[in-house]
Amino acid sequence: MIREIPPEEAPNGGVLYDGSCGFCGWWAPYWERTLKKSCFAIATLQSSWVVSRLGQSGEELLRDVLLLKNDGCVVRGAEVYRAIMRRIWWAYPLYVFSILPDARSL
Helix, strand or coil: CCCCCCHHHCCCCEEEECCCCHHHHHHHHHHHHHHHHCCCEEEECCCHHHHHHHCCCHHHHHCCCEEECCCCCEEECHHHHHHHHHHCHHHHHHHHHHHCHHHHCC
8 A cells, every 4th residue: 555645755746646546556556666766756646635735626636647746836647757757767768759759749
């Protein structure tokens, strides 16, 4: 079980995922160690502190995986994966590929 922790405890922010989603419920625990080594916290979007901090709830909040940066900026969807890949040394080549103009259209 993943401990619910606010992203302030991690320099790169917090990855927020839908705890009721089957894929997300598998993805986050599987990559938890890697994310923590890369200074990301993880928590579910259903956490009470997430709802109060973002001021959103329901369908709007659960649409995408989110990255809540320590400066308060919220990143959604594919940009979350790019931000993570950018911080993991072995995933960095995938990040570079993902920002190439032709690769983005794929």
